[in-house]
Amino acid sequence: MAAVVATQQQQRKYQWGELADDDGASDLGLVLLLPPRVVVGPDAGGLRTVIEYRFDDEGNKVKVVTTTRTCSLLARARLSRSAVERRSWAKFGDAVKGDDAGSRLTMVSTEEVLLERPRARGKRAEEPCTSDDPLDMASTRSGILMVCRTCGKKGDHWTSKCPYKDLSPQTQGPVDVPSTADGLAAPLGTGVRAYVPPNKKEGTDTSGASMMKRRNDENSIRVNNLSEDTSEFDLFELFSKFGPVNRAFVAKDRRTGSSRGFGFVNFVHREDGERAISKLNGYGYDNLILRVEWSEKKN
Amino acid sequence: MRPILMKGHERPLTFLRYNRDGDLLFSCAKDHTPTVWYADNGDRLGTYRGHNGAVWTCDVSRDSARLITGSADQTAKLWEVSTGKELFSFRFDAPARSVEFAIGDALAVVTTDNFMDHVPTVQVKHIAEDIDDQTEDSALVITGIKGRINRAVWGPLNRTIITAGEDATIRIWDSETGKLLKESDKESGHQKTITSLSKSLDWSHFVTGSLDKSAKLWDTRTLTLIKTYVTERPVNAVDISPTHDTVVLGGGQDAMNVTMTDRRAGKFEAKFYHKILQEEIGGVKGHFGPINALAFNPDGRSFSSGGEDGYVRLHHFDSEYFSIKM
Numbered sequence: 001m002a003a004v005v006a007t008q009q010q011q012r013k014y015q016w017g018e019l020a021d022d023d024g025a026s027d028l029g030l031v032l033l034l035p036p037r038v039v040v041g042p043d044a045g046g047l048r049t050v051i052e053y054r055f056d057d058e059g060n061k062v063k064v065v066t067t068t069r070t071c072s073l074l075a076r077a078r079l080s081r082s083a084v085e086r087r088s089w090a091k092f093g094d095a096v097k098g099d100d101a102g103s104r105l106t107m108v109s110t111e112e113v114l115l116e117r118p119r120a121r122g123k124r125a126e127e128p129c130t131s132d133d134p135l136d137m138a139s140t141r142s143g144i145l146m147v148c149r150t151c152g153k154k155g156d157h158w159t160s161k162c163p164y165k166d167l168s169p170q171t172q173g174p175v176d177v178p179s180t181a182d183g184l185a186a187p188l189g190t191g192v193r194a195y196v197p198p199n200k201k202e203g204t205d206t207s208g209a210s211m212m213k214r215r216n217d218e219n220s221i222r223v224n225n226l227s228e229d230t231s232e233f234d235l236f237e238l239f240s241k242f243g244p245v246n247r248a249f250v251a252k253d254r255r256t257g258s259s260r261g262f263g264f265v266n267f268v269h270r271e272d273g274e275r276a277i278s279k280l281n282g283y284g285y286d287n288l289i290l291r292v293e294w295s296e297k298k299n
Numbered sequence: 300m301r302p303i304l305m306k307g308h309e310r311p312l313t314f315l316r317y318n319r320d321g322d323l324l325f326s327c328a329k330d331h332t333p334t335v336w337y338a339d340n341g342d343r344l345g346t347y348r349g350h351n352g353a354v355w356t357c358d359v360s361r362d363s364a365r366l367i368t369g370s371a372d373q374t375a376k377l378w379e380v381s382t383g384k385e386l387f388s389f390r391f392d393a394p395a396r397s398v399e400f401a402i403g404d405a406l407a408v409v410t411t412d413n414f415m416d417h418v419p420t421v422q423v424k425h426i427a428e429d430i431d432d433q434t435e436d437s438a439l440v441i442t443g444i445k446g447r448i449n450r451a452v453w454g455p456l457n458r459t460i461i462t463a464g465e466d467a468t469i470r471i472w473d474s475e476t477g478k479l480l481k482e483s484d485k486e487s488g489h490q491k492t493i494t495s496l497s498k499s500l501d502w503s504h505f506v507t508g509s510l511d512k513s514a515k516l517w518d519t520r521t522l523t524l525i526k527t528y529v530t531e532r533p534v535n536a537v538d539i540s541p542t543h544d545t546v547v548l549g550g551g552q553d554a555m556n557v558t559m560t561d562r563r564a565g566k567f568e569a570k571f572y573h574k575i576l577q578e579e580i581g582g583v584k585g586h587f588g589p590i591n592a593l594a595f596n597p598d599g600r601s602f603s604s605g606g607e608d609g610y611v612r613l614h615h616f617d618s619e620y621f622s623i624k625m
Contacts, residue, residue, distance in 0.1 A: 079320070079322060080320045080322075082320065082362070082363065083320040083321075083322035086322060086323065086363065086381070087322075087337075089344060089345075089381050091343070091344060091345055092344075092345035092346070092381075092382050092383040093332075093334075093345040093346030093347060093348055093383040094332065094334075094343075094345075094346040094348070095334075095343045095344060095345045095346060096345075105305060105306050105307050105343055106303060106304070106305050106306075106336075106340070106341040106342060106343065107303070107304050107306075108301050108302075108303050108304070109301050109302045109303070109304055109585070109612075110301075111301070111585075112300070112301055113300055113301065113302055113583060113584060113585055113614070114300070114583075114617075115300075115571065115580070115581040115582070115583055115616075115617070115619070115620055116568075116581050116582050116583070116584065117580070117581045118579050118580075118581065118582075163531050
């Protein structure tokens with residue numbers, strides 16, 4: 001439904017004399033002054049135009065043109081005369097019990113249900129033919145190149161004919177799946193590449209890198225009650241005496257850039273961190289007494 | 300498309316039927332009360348109260364004036380479509396499984412189940428124009444079929460009666476003499492119970508669905524097998540599109556095993572197949588139980604499905620469906 005409302009103000013104001021004294025009568029009088037409502041259509045395209053006139057709050061005459069696109073199913077259906085007659089039949093049986101019950105029985109699905117095609121139209125994803133040679137095609141068909149992407153079975157059936165395809169995770173429409181085996185995101189010509197998060201990208205050693213990161217977080221120490229002048233380098237200098245430090249960080253206010261009075265230090269070895277806590281907790285640094293502790297693990 | 304959901308039945312659906320104009324949809328369920336709906340918006344028009352058992356099938360006369368229903372309460376009943384009034388009740392010794400009006404609506408074929416020590420029968424009843432003349436006498440009784448007869452329909456010009464059922468064999472009988480004319484080939488035919496049978500618009504061919512996970516298309520006159528549609532589920536319901544080369548199959552796992560598996564594994568979809576190429580066109584999901592009944596609107600623009608879940612889902616096809624190229 002597209003509704004376009006165009007208002008056109010007509011300049012002439014109504015004089016007080018034209019308005020009757022009584023409010024009720026004036027409304028009636030004004031309505032009589034207006035041109036009648038005009039309905040045009042619906043035309044072949046389903047457009048219906050309604051032209052109305054009314055007065056706005058300031059007494060201006062306003063022309064309102066409302067264009068509505070109507071798409072009615074009934075308009076298309078050819079109903080026979082007897083079918084039209086059946087439309088007016090009174091309800092009977094259990095259906096008599098008031099319209100309310102009936103309307104609860106029938107509802108339009110909130111879900112859009114599609115005629116799900118076994119494969120996208122005009123696309124033969126299950127035939128990875130590299131050449132137009134029919135002989136070549138035949139050999140690839142019969143060879144182990146026929147691998148079902150749903151159940152992983154080789155040489156038995158194509159993905160579209162997989163007996164387990166209903167169990168596979170749903171894909172919305174034709175999705176260009178990057179071939180993960182050779183690292184090329186998508187074959188040439190398919191155009192759109194699916195987004196791959198950085199840690200899932202080819203070349204990132206997922207197991208090693210993420211393990212390392214977690215271990216480092218565990219060795220993180222929180223330093224509270226830092227003076228405003230303490231920089232990350234100062235923190236590094238202070239803590240590196242206990243062992244190798246791979247991160248020193250001072251929390252800063254995003255707007256002012258000044259220190260918020262706490263920071264974090266990550267040790268490579270947990271023992272070094274323990275020693276640092278025992279030594280520096282309660283240590284006077286730049287007029288302030290530091291409070292040093294293991295930082296809580298992030299959830 | 301956004302299907303219209305009709306929750307008028309409290310028990311699993313058993314059968315769906317459109318009238319000839321395609322404006323009314325009749326639904327039968329195991330809850331004793333057949334219901335009629337407006338086929339365009341799914342409004343309930345009325346119910347037919349009087350049966351005392353599950354209602355297995357129904358048929359509506361060509362002028363949409365009368366409805367015949369067959370029920371497990373061992374009766375078949377005639378109803379006035381417009382008011383829901385019960386006009387007549389045919390009593391049997393066993394549940395009435397299948398009913399159909401003949402061309403002209405002067406005859407009806409009713410099948411009865413094998414029940415207690417009664418053998419299954421196919422009976423032809425005269426339907427009187429004036430309901431006061433109606434009698435219970437059978438014009439013809441066919442016996443000799445082993446196993447339940449799930450469907451019995453009229454052949455072209457009312458000359459034959461086609462039956463299909465538990466013994467997986469399709470038979471064509473002479474409707475005058477009750478003589479067996481043809482029998483489907485055991486080798487090429489169905490291997491398990493035939494659950495449904497649906498004729499094409501011109502009755503020249505019909506499709507049968509079976510628990511052997513296939514549906515087959517047969518020639519009505521010669522009973523030759525034309526096409527086979529293979530699916531992964533037992534087929535409970537079939538229908539042929541009156542306007543397109545499409546066959547729809549519905550089914551799913553046996554109701555007693557449903558809760559044991561993933562809903563998606565039950566395959567409760569209505570599957571569309573190309574009638575000639577036997578290739579799958581697509582599936583329409585939605586039911587959360589096996590589909591027991593399917594029917595195309597005679598205008599070919601919509602279809603409805605009834606499931607074990609008690610819902611009737613009325614689907615108006617998107618324009619995309621009409622432009623599918625295989």
